[in-house]
Amino acid sequence: MRNKRKPVALDLVLHPEVFHADALVHVDQKADSASQISNSKGALYRFAPFVLFLIIAALCAFPLLKGADPSAPSSPLIGKPAPRINLPPALNGMEGFETENLRGKKPILVNFFASWCGSCRGEQAVLEKIYTSEDILIFGVDLKDQPKALEIFLAETGNPFDAVVADKDGRAAIDWGTTGVPETFLIDREGIVRYQHTGPLTEDVWTRSFLPLVEAMK
């Protein structure tokens, strides 16, 4: 082989048999001594780094193309019973909910939101649509909010919730493994968490991730 340096570590991995005294000459940097043997295996050595590159590139491309955020926290709650929740209704005269309400006749969406959260505002229309089209309950957990602000927020966006509770100190948000608002959980009739979505619930997210699970529950 006429080129300069060959990756010795790669040789070691791919062809451990070449590492006897004669073959070692072959991985030498001196072109003249190397050319004696390398003609037979030259092609292999030439393409080995390229093949290795292709393998690594494929390994990297797979999750990238899937569009997943590799640094996103996992959702260990999926498949587990919904965490406990014991909070007061967010507004006077409003329905609240507790842990025992998370198991029942219909699947439930639990949506963590707040009036101060911008992307929660855009999410309301999607929730409204789900509310009218699906036989599903929608529970809201209002995070670190003022009743007055929530009232205005719900009046402006319309209220897609069957019940809303107030998480004043954010403890329920931690209990549910959320990292902020908005986040949305899908709970089945047995009270088991089936999906957790971090970030705004778009129609795309709904049809791609939630809907197949909801359909399967029917």
Added chain:
Amino acid sequence: MIRRMLLALILFLAFPAYAVEPSEMLKDKTLEQRARDVSRNLRCLVCRGEDIDSSHAELAADLRRLVRERIVEGDTDDQIYAYLRARYGDYVLMRPPMEGKTTVLWLAPVVVFCAGFAVVLLRRAREGMEK
């Protein structure tokens, strides 16, 4: 001159910023120290690269409070880690635990180092033979 003095003053005043607010701290010094140690092993899930002891994110502050509450209630450190792992996964720990799927992660540096060392030895041996 004034600029230099200002610069010196600014640099002099650049103390390290601690995220833990005095109001968050526990009165008991040993318990507070435990809380600090536990906090340093927990990742702030909003800022990702920081532990909750040094993060100013609101979630980190909430988690610091939670850690202290649990310590006061008598939880062991492992119980606190287990509680958070059940909710946020291994990612909440600054040091991933050594188990099944993470063995590669922990052993890879050792393996790569040994492989490199082996290559160096082989090259040395080869050079010796050529002479």
